[in-house]
Amino acid sequence: DADVTQTPRNRITKTGKRIMLECSQTKGHDRMYWYRQDPGLGLRLIYYSFDVKDINKGEISDGYSVSRQAQAKFSLSLESAIPNQTALYFCATSGQGSQETQYFGPGTRLLVL
Amino acid sequence: QKEVEQNSGPLSVPEGAIASLNCTYSDRVSQSFFWYRQYSGKSPELIMSIYSNGDKEDGRFTAQLNKASQYVSLLIRDSQPSDSATYLCAVKSPGGYQKVTFGTGTKLQVIP
Numbered sequence: 001d002a003d004v005t006q007t008p009r010n011r012i013t014k015t016g017k018r019i020m021l022e023c024s025q026t027k028g029h030d031r032m033y034w035y036r037q038d039p040g041l042g043l044r045l046i047y048y049s050f051d052v053k054d055i056n057k058g059e060i061s062d063g064y065s066v067s068r069q070a071q072a073k074f075s076l077s078l079e080s081a082i083p084n085q086t087a088l089y090f091c092a093t094s095g096q097g098s099q100e101t102q103y104f105g106p107g108t109r110l111l112v113l
Numbered sequence: 114q115k116e117v118e119q120n121s122g123p124l125s126v127p128e129g130a131i132a133s134l135n136c137t138y139s140d141r142v143s144q145s146f147f148w149y150r151q152y153s154g155k156s157p158e159l160i161m162s163i164y165s166n167g168d169k170e171d172g173r174f175t176a177q178l179n180k181a182s183q184y185v186s187l188l189i190r191d192s193q194p195s196d197s198a199t200y201l202c203a204v205k206s207p208g209g210y211q212k213v214t215f216g217t218g219t220k221l222q223v224i225p
Contacts, residue, residue: 040121042217043157043201090156101147102203102213104156 003027004105006091012111013081021076021108023091031094032074033102034058034066036087043090049074081112116140117204119216127224132189134219136202139183145205146178148187151218152198160200161187192223 004025013019023032034046045058047066055066063085067075078085091105118137126132134148145164149157163169163176163185175188185204189196199218206212 040217043215045213088154101159101162104158107154107156109154 004091004093004103006089006105006108008108009106010109012113014113015082017081019078019081019110021078021089021091021110023074023076023105025072025091025093025103025105027093027095027103028071029093029095029103030071031096031100032068033092033094034064034074034076035090035092036060036085037090037107038087046076078110078112081110083112086110086112115216116214117202117216119200119202119219121217122220123222124219125222125224126192128192128194130192132192132196132221132223134187134189134200134202134221136185136187136204136216137183138185138202138204138214140204140206140214141180141183143180143183143204143206146176146185147203147205147213148174148176148185149201149203149215150198151201157201189221192221194223194225197221197223 007022030051033048035043037043044060046064049055049068052068065077089108092102094100094102116139148161150160151157161176163178169176173190177186199220201218202216
């Protein structure tokens with residue numbers, strides 16, 4: 001089984017709809033992240049969480065919110081989806097320590113019409 | 114100036130050749146450096162990490178770090194068609210958040 005899972009894997013929605021992307025991990029990591037990836041722009045951090053009670057904005061948090069329901073679960077919500085939120089979304093996890101790497105989920109491809 | 118810069122490519126090399134991928138970064142206090150491979154439509158997967166100046170080898174991959182020049186590279190020896198992917202350079206800065214910044218990636222094409 002995959003260590004980091006994301007649901008759904010693909011989603012088509014309409015402008016103005018609220019949607020939630022979910023991430024679960026079995027790696028036992030405390031730290032979880034949400035990124036979006038757009039062609040030519042690379043991976044950009046939306047939100048990150050170092051533990052259940054710690055939520056922080058990344059570089060592009062406007063229009064998004066998150067919930068850390070448990071150590072293993074981190075959800076990303078688009079309150080009112082807009083077309084420029086069409087992107088590939090990745091969840092990632094990492095352990096503690098200055099040299100810990102990030103491990104990515106399989107991604108969610110979102111299309112906002 | 115971008116925090117982490119990579120040539121977008123595509124970089125085309127013949128099968129069996131050495132592929133050289135380069136990355137420069139702007140934050141002099143960066144401590145940790147990573148190379149991820151990403152196949153089209155898939156998630157990034159870690160290939161190499163390097164923390165000290167010099168070379169680090171793992172199989173056909175060698176990461177090279179020069180902190181004075183703020184430069185990190187990835188060499189792939191005996192390139193295979195299966196190495197065709199986008200390679201992302203990532204740099205971690207010290208501090209409370211330990212921010213990781215990703216480059217936009219270099220697309221590598223290995224020609225059979």
